[in-house]
Amino acid sequence: MLTHKSTFLLLLPLTAIVAVFFLYPLGLIVFNSVNDGEWTLRGYEALFNSRLIAIVLQNTFEIAIGATLISLALGYPIAMHLARQTPKRRALYMIMVMLPFWTSILVKSFALAIILGENGLINDFLGLFFGPDFFIPMMFNRVGVFVGMVNYLLPFMILPILTSLMSQDPALRKAAEIMGAGPTRIFLTITLPLSLTGVMAGVLMNVVLSLGMYITPALLGGRKDVMMANLIDFYTRKTLDWQLASAIAVSLLVISVILAAFLQRSRGRGAAL
């Protein structure tokens, strides 16, 4: 019913805004990364030669992969638990996943600082047993970053896994059971393999989100936990080296786009099934 002309007119305003305030700024970063008045590859050379950047890249990948694996280990049993509930009880438990999902990351980081800090809840509690001077450092270090990241990432892991668990035909499990398969075998040969599309989507989503993480390492991490996003901020604001900031941003952008393309493909296949 839509003519080409009206389709064009309906799409024009949004397309124009996205072109000017999304595509153009991304292009500007690419341009800045190779040109600071004259054409140069200095920014990208620094990516490979600077010791600081090498350490930050290593941090970023270690933290992203570690946080994603912890999030998967914790998220899968939660998704299983949700999938097994009656619809009414599931709605209730879902609030426990959706409320944190919609809570500002600043609120969660602030709360975790109160829980994990040197005078925080956990250390106060431990102090009752081991004396007031005793404390376990859990903030401004890797522990704090992992706790904060996993807390942020979990809903993004649980939701796609839950979707793929819920879309499984219960008749398959019932048939396997009638034919004598034990619960462990049913899980390993039916439930788990059929949920892998959800696992894949959750893992990719987690990795994409954690590679670009800025708030958590800034608030809960220490000097040794600086990630790529923090480094972009540092070069933009502190040293005003926009070229180097842009070169790092372009690398982060390229990695994210590649992972997002995989995510799109894994979702497409999931939808086709």
Added chain:
Amino acid sequence: MSDKLSPGGLIRLYRLSGGAVAVVGYLFLILPSVIVIPISFGGRGELTFPPRAFSWDLYADFFTDPAWWGTAVQSLQVATLTTILAVVLAAPASYALVRGTFPGKQVLSIVLLSPILIPLIVLGLGLYLHFASLGIVGSTLSLVLAHTVLVTPFVMVSISSGLRHIDPALERAATIMGAGHITIFFGVVFPQIKASIAVGALFAFLISFDEVIVAYFISGADTMTLPVKMFSAIRWEISPVIAAVSTLLTALSLVFCVAIMFLQKQDNGSSQ
């Protein structure tokens, strides 16, 4: 289904431990969002849990200190304008993408949805460079435009899914009977996708209201939003007022979360 499983020892162990992991997981998820509530009523002294006394002092501080309340007003303003602009842009575009057929449709829809997948820090840097060259860094307009780009994909996803659930035959019938585009949209399409538009608008408002990274890059001293103020407050001073702000933000999230779940349920119910 699992109640029918044979009670084998191994699976019982797994189910117990799996259930235990799930319970620990729920606590871990929900604890940070709710622990700020009691602390926010503990008064101006050191942040303690459980609080030693009950007081509204921190809320009074929040609503009377212009450094806090002013940023909250700014965030409300930015989020409201962003929501309006995003819905006005996304509704027609979603309609064209769902109902229309044209070459390059697939590519265009990926491009229009792609702001979801780009790290915010990258977009923040790009917009900072862009607005700096235009000379509008730090203006409310630049914040609204940046947030509009950011939230529009979420509005589009919501409205598109609403459109896919309604029968296009009704629109065809209206066209045959001579209704114009605008009549069809407001008379036929809009009443059926009201809930999807509302969900999209709620997404847009909450994402804009909570957004910190892009705003941190492009807002100025006069246009600072609440999350930016809160970020620097957590980073540099740990002012107890943050506990009150956090509680208000959690309450806002809870209201939005319940409203979205309710609207989505209603939407599914009416379309079947």
